[in-house]
Amino acid sequence: MTERLTRDEMQRIGKGYDPVAARSLSINTDCYRDPKFLQIEREQVFHKTWQFMCHEEKLRKPGSYFAMDVQGQSIVAMRGSDGELRAFYNVCKHRGHELLKGEGKTRFVTCPYHAWTYNLDGSLREARRSELIENFDSKDFCLTGVQVETFCHLVFVNLDPDAGPLAEHLGPMPELCADFPFEQLEVKRHERVVVDCNWKVAFDNFIEIYHIATVHPAIMRWLEVKSFSVDPLKGGHSYLRTKRRNGNRIVEDEARVPDGAHDLYQSYAINLPIFPHVAGGLDAGGFSYTVFWPDGPNRTIIEIPFYGAISETDEAYWDGLLKEAMRLLGEDMELLPGVQRAMQRGRIKDVPLSYHERAIYWYHEEIDRRIGADKVPADLRVEQVLAPYAIG
Ligand code: FES
Ligand SMILES: [Fe+2]
Numbered sequence: 001m002t003e004r005l006t007r008d009e010m011q012r013i014g015k016g017y018d019p020v021a022a023r024s025l026s027i028n029t030d031c032y033r034d035p036k037f038l039q040i041e042r043e044q045v046f047h048k049t050w051q052f053m054c055h056e057e058k059l060r061k062p063g064s065y066f067a068m069d070v071q072g073q074s075i076v077a078m079r080g081s082d083g084e085l086r087a088f089y090n091v092c093k094h095r096g097h098e099l100l101k102g103e104g105k106t107r108f109v110t111c112p113y114h115a116w117t118y119n120l121d122g123s124l125r126e127a128r129r130s131e132l133i134e135n136f137d138s139k140d141f142c143l144t145g146v147q148v149e150t151f152c153h154l155v156f157v158n159l160d161p162d163a164g165p166l167a168e169h170l171g172p173m174p175e176l177c178a179d180f181p182f183e184q185l186e187v188k189r190h191e192r193v194v195v196d197c198n199w200k201v202a203f204d205n206f207i208e209i210y211h212i213a214t215v216h217p218a219i220m221r222w223l224e225v226k227s228f229s230v231d232p233l234k235g236g237h238s239y240l241r242t243k244r245r246n247g248n249r250i251v252e253d254e255a256r257v258p259d260g261a262h263d264l265y266q267s268y269a270i271n272l273p274i275f276p277h278v279a280g281g282l283d284a285g286g287f288s289y290t291v292f293w294p295d296g297p298n299r300t301i302i303e304i305p306f307y308g309a310i311s312e313t314d315e316a317y318w319d320g321l322l323k324e325a326m327r328l329l330g331e332d333m334e335l336l337p338g339v340q341r342a343m344q345r346g347r348i349k350d351v352p353l354s355y356h357e358r359a360i361y362w363y364h365e366e367i368d369r370r371i372g373a374d375k376v377p378a379d380l381r382v383e384q385v386l387a388p389y390a391i392g
Contacts, residue, residue, distance in 0.1 A: 027364050032198040032343040037371075038297045044371045045276050046071040048160040050169050052278045052291055053077055055307060056153040057186050058103055059085060063120060066103045066155070071294065075157055076100050077148055078109075080120040087148035087157045088122050093141040118143055152182040154289075170274070171234040177272065180282055185307040188318045191326060193302045195333050197340035199277060199294040200364075202302060205332055205339075206279040206290060207271070207363060209242065210356035215331050221245065223269060230359050236275030236366025238359040241268050273359060275366055288325070298340055304329070 009030070031037050051070050058066045059079045067076040067090050074090040076099065090099050097113035100106075108125055109118040117126045122143035130136045147158040149166035151174055156166050167174065195202055205211065209228055212219055227243035244267060272280040277292040293301040306322060342348050353360060 027200075027204075027360070029343045029346050029348055031364070031367075032201055032340070033297055035297050038198075038294055040371045041276075041294070041367065042071045045367060046294075047073065048158070048163060048370070049276055050149070050156040050158045050163070050166050052274065052289060053087075053148075053155040053157055054103075055182075055185065055187060055305070056150055056155055059155060061105060063105045063107055064103070065100055065106060065109075067100045070157070070159060073159060074098055075146060075159070077155055077157060078120050081107075082121070084121070085148055085150070085155070086120075086122060087146045088143040089146065091144075092116055093124065093143065094127070099143075116141075152177060152180065153185075154182070169235055171237065173233060173237055173239075173272065173274070176239055177270075177282060181309075184309050184311070186310045187305050188308040189306040189322045191304045191306070191322070191329075193304070193329065193333065194295070195300050195302060195336050196298060197300055197336040198297055198343065199292045199300040200367075201336055201339050201343065202300045202332075203273075203277055203279065203292045203363070204357075204360050205336060206292075207238065207240065207273045207359040208353075208357040209240070210354050211332075211335075215335060216328055219328070228356060230356075232359065232362035236363050238273050238362055240271040240273070240359060243268055273363065275363060298344070302329075 047070070053068060053075075054066050054077075058064060059077055062079050062081045062083060065076055065078040067074065069075075075087055076090040077085065077087040079085055091097075092099055092111040092113065094111065094114055094116045097111050099109050099111055099118070107120075109120070111117070115128055116124065119125050122145060124138040124141040127136070127138065127141070130138070147161065147163060149156055149158075151166055151170055158166070163169075209225060212223065212225055222245050224243040224245055227241075229241050231239040233239060270282040272282060274280060279290045279292075281288045281290070288304055288306045291303045293303065295301045304325075306318070306325065308318060308321075312318075
């Protein structure tokens with residue numbers, strides 16, 4: 001059953017917003033702890049927005065596939081023998097068994113249960129003993145497709161058949177990183193971390209730099225925090241940029257930089273939060289995408305694929321980079337469960353957020369618009385309750 005927000009709940013989550021971010025107050029704690037909110041987010045956000053799957057490198061060859069769970073829906077993307085990239089519900093049309101797991105390469109898709117076999121374009125190739133079934137027409141049993149598109153060699157899927165194109169969702173983002181050499185990258189490492197907090201507690205932390213000086217003092221050696229700027233982009237995304245200091249060991253080593261990496265990425269650390277739950281870090285030495293998956297209202301699975309230049313094959317270098325990244329992540333992970341406990345107790349209320357946390361408002365406003373805008377009376381529509389964010 002589709003969950004709905006009540007009028008009271010809609011009013012509560014909107015409380016505290018102000019057209020001027022500097023006057024806005026913290027996000028209502030119900031959004032971080034109530035299972036009903038999570039259910040609504042799954043239905044209205046995760047199942048209706050473009051979801052990051054993987055780098056295109058995993059789906060380059062005909063027959064390659066990549067399967068993943070999108071908040072309760074198993075999805076598989078496949079490259080057909082005709083070179084076309086397609087995505088489907090990863091569910092057999094016979095009695096619903098999951099078809100493929102993980103990633104790999106195949107010529108046909110054979111269900112492990114009763115061996116119905118599908119072509120890579122989703123059409124049913126063979127159903128054992130179907131000649132014994134009256135009026136059986138294989139055309140009636142093609143896999144159900146979902147929208148799939150790429151942006152900068154990254155593959156995204158959307159479960160909503162009525163959703164607009166990926167380019168529309170991303171707005172100016174492709175242009176902002178058009179000169180980044182995504183095509184020269186491959187996955188070097190992949191980490192998965194589980195943390196006891198709501199997915200938005202974790203994501204909020206990744207889109208603000210207010211905590212950098214206090215929680216990650218080591219980073220202060222190579223970031224000019226005073227140079228920080230944040231541009232909210234249409235659709236809940238944002239573009240965060242901080243100038244580097246000399247001495248960043250990644251940038252110092254020219255050999256590690258992919259060909260064509262623009263000077264911009266050598267001078268700035270750039271974070272590109274993509275709505276609803278991906279924080280991308282662009283760096284002259286490579287690129288990481290941190291993806292936050294809700295696993296219940298108080299638990300989050302964080303997936304971090306680290307990408308680097310295909311030409312850089314020094315395993316010790318990647319091990320060192322990963323170790324440093326995981327050390328930093330560990331500093332965040334220690335804090336987040338404590339924030340969640342305060343949310344659970346309802347201890348955080350009407351607190352102003354700083355300039356360095358402004359992306360948080362922007363992003364929550366988009367969530368609230370998506371979970372409530374068309375489900376409440378006109379006088380309580382998000383446009384009225386949540387005034388638009390104003391920069392400055
Ligand atoms: S469930 Fe797939 S063949 Fe029976
Ligand atoms: Fe952090």
